[in-house]
Amino acid sequence: MRFADIDSQGHVNNVRFLDYLEDARFGMFAIDLHNAGEEPFKGLVVTRHEIDYRRPLGFRPDPVRVETWVEEIRPVRFTLRYEIRDDDQVYVTAMSVIAAYDVERAAPRRLSESELTYLKHFSV
Numbered sequence: 436m437r438f439a440d441i442d443s444q445g446h447v448n449n450v451r452f453l454d455y456l457e458d459a460r461f462g463m464f465a466i467d468l469h470n471a472g473e474e475p476f477k478g479l480v481v482t483r484h485e486i487d488y489r490r491p492l493g494f495r496p497d498p499v500r501v502e503t504w505v506e507e508i509r510p511v512r513f514t515l516r517y518e519i520r521d522d523d524q525v526y527v528t529a530m531s532v533i534a535a536y537d538v539e540r541a542a543p544r545r546l547s548e549s550e551l552t553y554l555k556h557f558s559v
Contacts (some may be wrong), residue, residue: 446491452527453484456517459501460531463515463557476550482512483532492519492526499526505558510545511535513554 442448464476492499499521507514512534519527537544546554 441494444491446493447526449486449488452486452488452519452529455501455519456484456529456531459503459517460515460533463503476553478536478538478544479533480536481531482534484529485531486527486529488527489525497521503557505554506530508546508551508554508558511543513546 440447440451440454464479499519502518502520504516505513506516512532515531515533517527517529517531518525519529535544535546535550536542
């Protein structure tokens with residue numbers, strides 16, 4: 436959490452939660468794969484976000500975490516679910532639909548077998 440994330444009412448601005456979700460996705464698809472010695476996902480685009488704000492989150496020294504898991508996997512897209520929380524409270528629940536995208540062709544693509552295998556590791 437950054438002090439700049441706080442709005443005039445003293446809590447995290449609703450738009451900043453999208454940044455937190457993005458950070459969690461980046462960690463899941465770039466950092467984790469890189470640490471595993473594999474090529475990170477290339478050409479993923481967000482096609483939908485949905486956020487439910489459960490309670491205000493004010494600036495605080497203690498961190499919150501973004502728990503992230505895969506809810507649904509299809510040949511061209513998958514759905515992520517999130518909770519932004521601490522040990523006691525859930526502040527936000529959210530979901531994102533992510534589509535595989537071929538940047539060179541500017542068109543959707545199918546998820547590769549290695550991408551599907553990786554996603555299944557986070558599936559509930």
